[in-house]
Amino acid sequence: MTGPRSSPKARDGGELLLVGVGTMGRPYLDAAARLGVPVRAVESEAAWNSRPAELAQRFYRVRGGREEDWVGAVAHAVAERAPDGLIAFAEPHVLAAALAQERLGLRGPSLHAAVVSRNKALQRATFGAYGVPQPEYLHVGRIAEARDWMLDRLPVVVKPLTLSGSEGVELVKDAAAVDEVVARRADEGEVLVEEAVDGPEFSWEALVRDGEVVFENHTAKETTRPPHFVELAHRCGHRFDSEAEAPVQALTTGVLRALGMRTGLVHLEFKVGRRGPVLMEVAVRTPGDYLPDAVGLTYGFDLYEAVVRLSLGLPVPALPRQPVRYAATVFPTAPPGTIRAIEGEAEALAHPAVVRVRLRKGPGDTVRPLTSSSQRMGHVLVAADSPTEREDALKFVRETLRVVVTPTGTDSRT
Numbered sequence: 001m002t003g004p005r006s007s008p009k010a011r012d013g014g015e016l017l018l019v020g021v022g023t024m025g026r027p028y029l030d031a032a033a034r035l036g037v038p039v040r041a042v043e044s045e046a047a048w049n050s051r052p053a054e055l056a057q058r059f060y061r062v063r064g065g066r067e068e069d070w071v072g073a074v075a076h077a078v079a080e081r082a083p084d085g086l087i088a089f090a091e092p093h094v095l096a097a098a099l100a101q102e103r104l105g106l107r108g109p110s111l112h113a114a115v116v117s118r119n120k121a122l123q124r125a126t127f128g129a130y131g132v133p134q135p136e137y138l139h140v141g142r143i144a145e146a147r148d149w150m151l152d153r154l155p156v157v158v159k160p161l162t163l164s165g166s167e168g169v170e171l172v173k174d175a176a177a178v179d180e181v182v183a184r185r186a187d188e189g190e191v192l193v194e195e196a197v198d199g200p201e202f203s204w205e206a207l208v209r210d211g212e213v214v215f216e217n218h219t220a221k222e223t224t225r226p227p228h229f230v231e232l233a234h235r236c237g238h239r240f241d242s243e244a245e246a247p248v249q250a251l252t253t254g255v256l257r258a259l260g261m262r263t264g265l266v267h268l269e270f271k272v273g274r275r276g277p278v279l280m281e282v283a284v285r286t287p288g289d290y291l292p293d294a295v296g297l298t299y300g301f302d303l304y305e306a307v308v309r310l311s312l313g314l315p316v317p318a319l320p321r322q323p324v325r326y327a328a329t330v331f332p333t334a335p336p337g338t339i340r341a342i343e344g345e346a347e348a349l350a351h352p353a354v355v356r357v358r359l360r361k362g363p364g365d366t367v368r369p370l371t372s373s374s375q376r377m378g379h380v381l382v383a384a385d386s387p388t389e390r391e392d393a394l395k396f397v398r399e400t401l402r403v404v405v406t407p408t409g410t411d412s413r414t
Helices: 008-012 026-035 067-080 091-104 111-117 120-129 143-153 175-184 242-259 291-299 303-312 345-350 387-400
Strands: 016-019 039-044 058-062 085-088 137-140 156-159 170-172 191-195 201-209 212-223 231-236 264-273 276-283 326-330 337-343 354-359 378-384 402-407
Touching: 016 026, 016 067, 016 091, 016 303, 026 039, 026 303, 039 067, 058 067, 067 091, 085 091, 085 303, 091 111, 111 120, 111 242, 120 137, 120 191, 120 242, 120 276, 137 143, 143 156, 143 175, 143 191, 170 175, 201 242, 201 291, 201 303, 212 242, 212 291, 231 291, 231 387, 242 264, 242 276, 264 303, 291 303, 291 326, 291 378, 326 387, 345 354, 345 387, 378 387
Parallel strands: 016 039, 016 085, 039 058
Antiparallel strands: 137 191, 156 170, 156 191, 201 212, 201 264, 212 231, 231 326, 264 276, 326 378, 337 402, 354 378
């Protein structure tokens, strides 16, 4: 089957199967509850015990973290009863959901889009065939095979094929660094090596229905300095000048065409360098870093509910094209060491533009060198009436919320 499944249940709203919940997926359950849509959920063993029973009518436990484990759990859930809609939450869930969507004829991004999105080398090969602007690259079975290629094109970026959140991504600037990374990552297996694109980084969040974009947002990113490019802030509602607007539109249109994107949520990352916008990577799942929360605040609607509606084939109200506010997520940082105290949390939360402060670490916890987004200590969500007021709020948060650390190697008694 290639089209959406038709049934009396689907006309009434039907039933949703959510693949992966976690903390950031909870708003999907809340949105379904508001719509009166029953939900079943597939969840990992690690998160199983922390999921209150009232969040879903039934949970299917995933024992293991491999994609094959998620595929098996989803297959079990749909064999028990076919849902009317199915949403994949994070990267490990995308393929499992797409296989079920394709087999049952449910609305989704398409199996082609899911498979390509899950592998950076497949992205490069596919988008190259469709003429999408992207970095020059080399896909190798062992990083040592790319040594001469890297030396001829410095600086370059090394990436694993399937990880997310900047994990395993690093800039290699000179010949000495080439030899060091070749030795350190010799046993890693397949990697992607790319030319380094110099320029600001952005993302594009879009809702797509039957191949048509029904909503889009641009986000300006702030990252750590090389070599790891870990994201430190996302500012939603970005507007490009007239010179950049058309090339950015051409890039996003070209990516959707190459993906064969049908229905769902797309998160596309790109840089604007000297050659214009250049694709970094794309995902067909919920973006991390609470971006849907910030996007919803920026445009004044619930992005999670819109995704649920798209999945079930329910009507989606006309979505706004212009920001009504200007939201951002920002991630507090601290030098490596042991946290002694966190100061200014109440003061930051009292600021009128601060929506929430959510920290995952506290006194006694260890702060490690920041090499991937999983090592960040939490986030702050802000929403202001103008870009200037947003910047003022971000500045206030960064100056007020202080993480006091005993540096690594320092005697904690001093």
